[in-house]
Amino acid sequence: xxxxxxxxxxxxxxxxxxxxxxxxxxxxxxxxxxxxxxxxxxxxxxxxxxxxxxxxxxxxxxxxxxxxxxxxxxxxxxxxxxxxxxxxxxxxxxxxxxxxxxxxxxxxxxxxxxxxxxxxxxxxxxxxxxxxxxxxx
Numbered sequence: 001x002x003x004x005x006x007x008x009x010x011x012x013x014x015x016x017x018x019x020x021x022x023x024x025x026x027x028x029x030x031x032x033x034x035x036x037x038x039x040x041x042x043x044x045x046x047x048x049x050x051x052x053x054x055x056x057x058x059x060x061x062x063x064x065x066x067x068x069x070x071x072x073x074x075x076x077x078x079x080x081x082x083x084x085x086x087x088x089x090x091x092x093x094x095x096x097x098x099x100x101x102x103x104x105x106x107x108x109x110x111x112x113x114x115x116x117x118x119x120x121x122x123x124x125x126x127x128x129x130x131x132x133x134x135x136x137x
């Protein structure tokens with residue numbers, strides 16, 4: 001996947017992409033893409049001579065990172081804070097790293113909680129299977 005982005009792009013061709021194609025490939029609505037821009041999450045989106053939004057490869061990589069943070073449960077306000085730190089540049093690397101460490105800890109706790117819940121559900125399935133078997137014999 002190169003560039004150290006861990007597969008965070010959508011496989012668009014190199015160059016510029018219009019909002020309709022970004023929407024189609026990312027699964028995000030055009031309204032959501034415009035909302036992200038309005039909220040300051042996507043700040044570098046340029047426009048063509050007709051005023052249409054044109055997304056660069058860097059925009060697409062950042063958009064996929066926003067989606068990853070969102071799907072892993074990061075709150076939009078925290079994503080906004082992360083985005084603001086990103087705009088600051090290299091001087092905010094420690095703050096961004098700390099945010100991701102905290103987020104990773106939360107994810108690990110969530111995974112552990114879900115594993116515990118899964119164990120209970122699987123126990124109940126097993127109990128029902130035993131009961132079902134005893135009723136059939």
